Amino acid sequence: MKSTTTTAAAPTIHHADFVELHEDVSHSPLWNADLAPTTLAQRTWSTWHIAALWIGMSVVITTYQLAGGMISAGMTWWQALITILLGNTIVLIPMCLNAHAGTKYGVSFPVLLRSSFGTVGANVPAMLRAIVACGWFGIQTWIGGEAMDVLIGMMFPGWKTLTTELIGLQLHTWLALLLFWGVEVYFIIAGLEQIKHLESWGSPLLLIGGLALLGWCVWKAGGIGPVLEGSVKLQKEQHNFWAIFPLSLTGAVGYWATLSTNIPDFTRYARSQKSQMLGQALGLPTTMTLFAFIGIAVTSATVIIYGYPIPSPVDLMAKFNSIAIVLFATLIIFLAQLTTNLAANVVSPSNDFSNLNPRLISYMTGGLITAVIGMLMMPWKLMGDYFIGVWLVGYSGLMGAIGGIMICDYWVLRRQQLNLKELFEPKGRYSFSGGVNWRAIAALVLGIAPCLPGFLHAATHGKIAPPEFLKVIYQYAWFVTFGLGFVLYWLLMLGHPSVAADLEER
Known part of the structure; x- marks a missing residue:
């Protein structure tokens, strides 16, 4: 997402919720086209655009796994659901507060940090945020690679014979992971504009796939009652809700604590403060809770169906014998992970890395740095x-x-x-x-x-x-x-x- 500034020597212009910079600061070593404040003409995102952004970022496999992990740890379905809703409602508050400056001044996260940490010191929190984004990039890439590994293994039985171990992973897993990573790198180089066509398909398909999986579990377990009973059965065996609640609630808040800091990277394009606040309130807690329910219900159902919880949809996918079903599931996961990763985990670190040296590091260069560091962080360990x-x-x-x-x-x-x-x-x-x-x-x-x-x-x-x-x-x-x-x-x-x-x- 690039923005430009004009070269007119007029003073800063105030317009309702907005402040627009008209001075020419392009000579500054702290400026480049990606970090420049957005102009009034560029601030066009409506309530729907902001809500759609959150819907797209929330409907992702890790949302499902966050919820499923709470069931595995010993929560009942309703305890996990309330924990996730509460966590997302809490994090929505700092999200909207930090978003305000992005909308009013058109500035990105690393530029906003300059007012509190200094023009150079801003790089410290920006790099901390960037490293976390790199880790998330790696995690989402790992999930996409896992799905491709399962699919290729079913289509070509010889695939699983590539068992040479490299840094804790077998060769066939590495090849699938690098294949998915290569697709993401292509879109980083080609530009995010190229992914717009996929964005409109990825999240709806994942939601449809999740509902289909939920329907299968309801049928297999014998109804919605038995499905949800699975989590109750598991908790009776563990009896540890209050022991895991604090950590789970903090985890639910932490899930979007990243975006609660760098949300100006997106709201700098918002049409008004009302648009960014209403769009976030409509898009974040509702979508996260609804999609988390699918993860909660399906993981609960696996306790009844298989005798133990399976919080990962990729692991569950591997239990199906039909290539057609696995192909459909892989396509859904591929699109969802690709679109979410490039939106949520490339925009921010690209800006943050660019802020280190705006003259040398462009948005694309920052994205490539993100992709490399994300793999070096060994995401398969983070997801354990x-x-x-x-x-x-x-x-x-x-x-x-x-x-x-x-x-x-x-x-x-x-x-x-x-x-x-x-x-x-x-x-x-x-x-x-x-x-x-x-x-x-x-x-x-x-x-x-x-x-x-x-x-x-x-x-x-x-x-x-x-x-x-x-x-x-x-x-x-x-x-x-x-x-x-x-x-x-x-x-x-x-x-x-x-x-x-x-x-x-x-």
Whole structure:
């Protein structure tokens, strides 16, 4: 998504919800066409466009697996459903708050970060967000590759004989994974415009496929009652709802904690504040909850049908003997993973990497960097036992602190007042000390610190054993770091000259 700025020397123009930059800042080393603020003419996304974006990003296999994982951990169907709805309702609040600046000023996430972290310091949170996006890119690629591996194995039995092991994966799995990855790289190079035709098909097909799978489970298990009874049966065997609820809720919040920070990358194209808020409220919690229900019901049904929960649709797909069914399922997964990955996990890191050196790193280059790092992060490990307790909860601690600092800076301290031109000035009011606002960095580090021991405990499967209260703090990682980041930044920034300068322009 590219934006351009005009070269007229007129002052900044205010228009209702919008601020448009008319000064020429293209000479700045902090500017390139991808990071430039959107013009009024480019802010055309309606409520439907924003809602459709969320529908497309929510109807994806990992939504299904998030819900299925809660069933496997011992929740009943209604407990898992409420947990996911609650988590998405909570994360919707910072989502809409951070989206406001994108809509008003037309700026992307890394550019907005300059007001709080500094023109150079913004790269710290931007890179943290970018690395998380790379991990998600790898995870979605892994799921697409898995589906292709199952399909090719059914069509060509000799495929499974390619069993040489490389970095924990067999050769046939590597080939399928690289095939899917290569398709994604093609679209990154060709540009996101090329994927628009697929976007209109991917999510609806996945929804149809999910409903078909749900129908099969209802038929196989003997009705919707027995289907949902599967989760109740599993919980009776485990009895651990309150033990897993905090971690599961934080995981549900963490699932979209990433987008709650970089949502300006999308809402910079919104038609109005009403469009972005209503579109998000309609698109995010409803779609996530509805599609999660399919994952919940199908995983519950597998307890009745097979005697144990199968939270992965790819693993369930492998149990079918019909090539036609597996082909249809693979096509659905292929389109859904492709469209969602390129929308949710390429746009943000591409902008973030570009922000490192706007003159050298373009949007396409940033996308290619994302694709490579995503594979190096070994997503097949992230999708194992690490998915909720380590991956989702772990990075939620990073995103919570960043989100708390951003909201405090924009809403409490600056009261939605920024100087758009100064965001592109290397030695302007947002340069702080050498381009870095140490107060924001300190708030970020101190906000994250209490959750680090718990993360290490989870990541090492208990080999590192901190005090019990630190393990409990980690279970609420996003909430803890959001609150600490917000309060610490507020205390450190009170009376700062850059804040006073922005407020004087109100």
